Amino acid sequence: MSVSTYAYVNARIGGMKSFLFKEEDFRGLIESRNLEELVSLLKNTHYSAAITDANVLSLELQLKRSLYTDYLKLVNCVEGRPKEFIHSMAKKYEVETLKSLVKMKFLGITLSEYLIPFGTVDETLIEKIMRADGISGLIEVLRGTEYFEPLKHIQQIVGEPKEEEVVIENGQGQDLPYINALDAHYFHGVKESMDRLSKKDKSMVKRFVGFNIDLSNLLMALRLRGITVDAEEYFIEGGESFTLKHFRLAGALDDLSRLPEIVPRRFIELTSE
Numbered sequence: 001m002s003v004s005t006y007a008y009v010n011a012r013i014g015g016m017k018s019f020l021f022k023e024e025d026f027r028g029l030i031e032s033r034n035l036e037e038l039v040s041l042l043k044n045t046h047y048s049a050a051i052t053d054a055n056v057l058s059l060e061l062q063l064k065r066s067l068y069t070d071y072l073k074l075v076n077c078v079e080g081r082p083k084e085f086i087h088s089m090a091k092k093y094e095v096e097t098l099k100s101l102v103k104m105k106f107l108g109i110t111l112s113e114y115l116i117p118f119g120t121v122d123e124t125l126i127e128k129i130m131r132a133d134g135i136s137g138l139i140e141v142l143r144g145t146e147y148f149e150p151l152k153h154i155q156q157i158v159g160e161p162k163e164e165e166v167v168i169e170n171g172q173g174q175d176l177p178y179i180n181a182l183d184a185h186y187f188h189g190v191k192e193s194m195d196r197l198s199k200k201d202k203s204m205v206k207r208f209v210g211f212n213i214d215l216s217n218l219l220m221a222l223r224l225r226g227i228t229v230d231a232e233e234y235f236i237e238g239g240e241s242f243t244l245k246h247f248r249l250a251g252a253l254d255d256l257s258r259l260p261e262i263v264p265r266r267f268i269e270l271t272s273e
Contacts, residue, residue, distance in 0.1 A: 061116050068093045068118055081196050085205065088193040093118035095186045097126070098147060099179050105135050106175040120145060135178065150185040154178055176223060180234050183216050191238050210240030211266075217242050218267065221250035222259075241266060 071090035075083055098121060100114055110130055117123045128141045139155060142148045154177045187209075194202055194209055213236055220234055231248045241264040249262040260267075 061114075064093065064096075065116055081193070081198070082201060085190075085193040085197055085201075088190045091119060091186060091189065094121040095147075095182050097121045098142075099182055101126070101129050101138060102135065102178045102182070103175050104130075105132075105138050146189075147182065147185065150181045151178055154181040176220075176227070176234075180220060180236075183220070184236050187213055187216070187236055187238060207240060210238065213237075213239035214242035214264075214267070217247055218250060218263065221247045222253075222256075224251045225253060 068090065071086060071093075074086045075090065078086065093116070097115055097118055104110060112126075112130065115126055117126060125141065129138050132138050132141050135155065139148065139151045142151060158174065158177050190209055190212075194205055197205070217236055217239055220236075221231075224231075224234060231244060231251060235244050235247045246263060250259065253259060253262070
């Protein structure tokens with residue numbers, strides 16, 4: 001990267017970092033008395049342009065789109081392997097939309113207001129998936145995309161869901177193998193892109209990627225509570241500190257208040273809240 005290009009990228013990132021909340025900003029949001037007060041505070045920040053509605057669902061989706069836009073800004077100001085890496089990270093939003101669609105297929109519901117088009121998962125594709133019949137139809141619509149093979153592979157392993165298996169005792173269902181397949185595919189792509197970075201760049205992002213994998217594993221372990229499965233089939237390698245042992249322990253918990261006792265130190269504050 002030339003000196004002039006580096007200076008430009010550094011200036012863009014510096015400008016974006018200046019909009020990050022300080023501790024007192026977060027405290028003000030946490031202590032707001034209601035949604036209207038929270039929105040009022042946000043409208044005095046960098047996020048004001050992204051906020052057009054004051055209900056909880058719309059606010060969450062608008063902030064997600066704002067973050068996705070920030071990823072695209074970063075993609076557009078770098079070249080080469082760093083650009084490829086940031087683009088792979090931004091695919092998280094495609095995957096989240098697909099995961100929502102998978103859940104809807106198994107629940108037999110359609111909640112289009114929860115869905116935001118991201119990247120290749122555009123409005124046209126979402127509409128086709130919503131019209132498709134069941135998980136098989138969803139997978140077939142994705143034929144020709146990078147998401148077809150991992151989902152088709154899982155379907156061949158687990159087979160078609162039986163009606164009585166769609167929802168089980170703890171509210172989870174047969175969607176979890178497909179959700180996990182999408183997460184595993186996403187992080188596989190991220191790790192491949194990270195491995196192609198220079199040694200210096202890789203060292204700067206490795207911990208960030210590892211923590212995201214750890215967090216994904218923790219959430220999946222909690223969703224699997226009460227379900228008899230092989231933990232190794234759901235555990236995603238490449239995390240920083242949340243091991244397969246932690247995964248098994250979290251998945252076996254009867255009392256969630258004990259979670260801080262079994263997770264790595266960096267998760268204690270997060271899980272205590």
